[in-house]
Amino acid sequence: MTDRPVEEMSFEEAMKDLEAVVDQLERGDVALDASIALYERGAALKARCEDELKRAEEKVAAITLDANGVPAGTKPVEGL
Template identity: 65%
Template sequence: MTDRPVEELTFEEALAELEGVVTRLERGDVALDDSIALYERGAKLRKRCQDKLAEAEEKVSKITVGDGGQPAGTTPFDAG
């Protein structure tokens, strides 16, 4: 767990820290007070990740949806 404010973390940083929080809580070897603090931090990290994903989705929507809500300028996805 870092001391950096959650609001300053990138999506990737928040997700990695959230995974660490979940791992520590699942192990069950953390004192009760520490578990509560971890849970609270985890809740903030989860919200940060959700907010960043929603922000990215909105940006992509603006790029790919034209006037009137019709798709504009899209090309098929090629994972190859």
């Protein structure tokens, strides 16, 4: 797990850190204050992963298909 700001992480980095947070919390050997901090970081990491997945889904949705259903290119998606 890193101390890198969540908003700077890639999906893969955030997912790896989220897995580490979950592992620590599941072990149950973390003090209450540390558990709260871990939970808060986990929530931020989860939100980051969800945002990145949404962006990826929007990019995939922007792929245009020709009459035969074959990808024919992409169209711009607002906000990306």
